Amino acid sequence: MKKASGFEIIAARCWNLLNEGKPFTPIFTIGVYALYHMNAWGDGSFWLHFGLGLLAAFPLFALYFYYDFPLFLRNYLWLPxxxxxxxxxDAHLELGLYATAIGLFLFFTIYFWGTFYYHLRIGTSWWNFKRFWKLVLKNSDSTSGNAQEQLPKFLLLLFVIDTAGPYLADGAAARGDFTWSSYVGFVVGVALYAYILHRNLFDWKPKEIEGYTVPVEKPEQASSGKVFVLVVDGMRKDRFEEANVPFLKKWRAEGTEYTQMETVYPARTVVCFSSMFTGTYPREHGITSNMVWKLGIKVESIFDSLRKVGKRGRLLGIAHLIDSMGDDVESVTAVMHNDKADRNIMERAKLIMAEQNPDLLVVQFIATDQTGHSMGALYDEYRQKIEEADALIAEFVTWLQEQGHAENATFIVCADHGQADGIGGHGHLDEGERFVPFFMYGPNVRGGVKVEAKHSLVSVAPTLSYLLGAPLPSHSRGPVLTEAFGKEKAEG
Incomplete structure (x- = not known):
């Protein structure tokens, strides 16, 4: 399987500018306004109006970049x-401008993104727009495809640019009753409004663990086999329960399951992986969305810890993960038919084991997540990808056993986040996103155990440190998942 090319890595970063909601809002607003007035580009007064309008709108751009207005809070965006x-x-309303913006937004999300882009990248049908429009209208998370959040944002911003620019350039007569003092009052009011909403209503983030991980000594007699972390990206917990996945459910029954394993906020892939393998939260490791403005995590990862004791770990995943984990990532191209993606990833995982023989291998299976994004998480195609991942994992484990890599090995199976309705979006912890499947299996893992207490994915890194005899990553906060280890052994 091909690695992600340099072009694909750069293209993935560029796509995140349009995919992530925060950068999309200003890019789309400015682009639409400029395109709508294309015939006036040769007129110097247009650029004066446009520039002053952008200057006036800047505080609102900043507010909308700082505040997410997630989930039901997006309903409050219409009040401003x-x-x-x-x-x-009395201000002049350029209805054609707003109609153009809505039309371009729907074209971009439903056809360009939902049909053209996904057809070229993962092979979805040219008719995918017939379903995708529903997903755009339902999507509640932090992507540009969240229509209920993006529409009120860019419509207000366009109105301000179109109204304030001519007023500032030409005086009061240009835009009716718009005045500078009224606009300043409006901006202050919107800022207070946003602050009060988030202070009083935005209360569903997971509670962070205070203090750093307490080291746990591994018993001397415990074996030190390899560890495999198999991440089915975007696997929603309730859909996993519905799926026909005999291999994984057998492992779950014969191992230790954490029934309330919580992801981190925001539940975006690069954020979640960064937290899983550093043991801490976005505010410390510095990765706060899939759009990584400054490359590299700010703290140590489990891969750094392993190097301190002469061991090696590898993370097999898509190009996005390079932005946070750098050279510890074995990248895979995400430009392939989605029906072949997980199969190719599994074959690449075999190659890594054969050529590099790492002590820790993390494998990101991507087809389930990509199906959720392109076709929705509540359809049969999504469940089928979970079932395909089950069969591929069973095949991979058989190969590992035949090659001698599975002796005394510990396996962790989980998702990095779930999936909401809509575009299979994830980020703000809507229904289906917060809790993920998580269980461990191996000769040193207790069998038939269900841990009902709430835990967080930040416990992955310290647990890997425990299993592999490595020091804790510098900022690890999650406790070691000691409930999984004891005298009782898994069988089979």
């Missing part, structure tokens, strides 16, 4: 739009 229309009710 209504307030602006009432406050400046």
């Amino acid at each position: 739009v209504v307030a602006a229309l009432v406050l400046w009710r």
